[in-house]
Each structure stands twice: as C-alpha cells, then as structure tokens.
Amino acid sequence: MAEHEQPGRRSQLDQRDTDVQEIWDREIASPGGPLAGTVLEVLEHADGWLGHVQLVTRRPASDIDKAAAAIEDAFDLLVGSVVVDSGGSGAEIWAYQRPSAARHHRLRPMSVRMRGQMDDDGLFDGDRATLEDWAAKYARVWTAMREGGTVDMERFLRRLARLEAGLTDAAHYAKHEVLVDIVEKAGLPYESLSEDVASRIGMKRR
Secondary structure, eight states: OOOOHHHHHHHHHHHHHHHHHHHHHIIITTSSSSSTOOOEEEEEEEEEEEEEEOTTTOTHHHHHHHHHHHHHHHHTTTOOEEEEOTTTTTTTEESOOOOOHHHHHHHHHOOOOOOSSSSSSSSTTTTTHHHHHHHHHOOOOOHHHTTTTTHHHHHHHHHHHHHHHHHHTTTTSOOOHHHHHHHHHHHHOOGGGGGHHHHHHTTTOO
C-alpha cells in the first residue's frame, strides 16, 4: 500500500471493483447480455471507472462500441457517459458519472506511450502501427470534409488532436522523415495538420 493511501480508501476501491465486476457479469457478460462471455478487468477509478475488456474469440472489438448504451443502462449512467476505445491490443471502457467528463475525454489528445524496444527509426514497439492507424482514421474524415461530405465535427477534432499529440511526442525521439512518411502515406498533406505540428516533424508544402 502506498504511504499516502488510507486503508479506508483502499477498501472502498476494492468494493467498487467488486460491484462493477458483479454488474458486468450479470448484465453485460451473461449468456443473454450484449457482450456475452466477455471478461472485464477493472483498472482504476476516478470520476467513475476504467476497465479493459477481453472479447471472446473472433468477436470484433466494434461490438463494444455498439454496447455502449446497454453499459450506460446497466450501470445507471446518463446517456453519453461511456467512452469506448476499441483500438490497439484490446478494448478499454471509461465510464463517467457525468456526460461532460466523457465528452472532455473524447476530445483530449491521447498520445503515443513510449514502451518496449526502440527500432532503427527511433520508434518504440507499437508506435508505428498506432500512428498509422490514427493517421488513416483522421485521413478519412479530412478527405470527406475536403470533398464536401457530411462530417461529425467532434470526431474530426478528436482524430486530429489524437494524431497531432502522437506526432508531437514521437518527434522528440523518432526520425522525422519516418513520421512524415506515415502521414503522407495516409494521404494527408501539409495543410491537413496544424502548421506548428507539420513544421515540427519536417513536412513540406507541395
């Protein structure tokens, strides 16, 4: 136990972990539930709870996005209080007490984390795949906007902020030409990024 952590606080968190787990198993992961057979690992608490979801074999992670409303109902949360990140190595769920906190989470940049071994290009394990995924997802909404299509502005801003946060962090340790290549291969030109970020990684106007 950390020195600053009071015994009463620790027991309260343990109980909340148990409560979240029981509700999940009964309402969500049961045979008739929206995510039958899934396993939830509660990771931490803040203004609600955060958990990692393990799906049954061959079930797409996108199913968790579809179950967001059912999760809100099962945990008696307000509509829009659940955030699902189904990318990366597994799906994570953030359940908030207030929809405004969930909206802030969706809009705030989520950066690449330095982890594992560094390759010859200066990228850590998982960085390249993560940045390529973020660039491709942002490219879709950027292209749609350029072509005059209907675009969800919250999604547009979230994907732009996430990609730029990842590029900004990676620019401190990775080769800039590698970052430029990731962005340009996704079909994103200089003007698709904020000028300071594009300049930071060494992009050139075409």
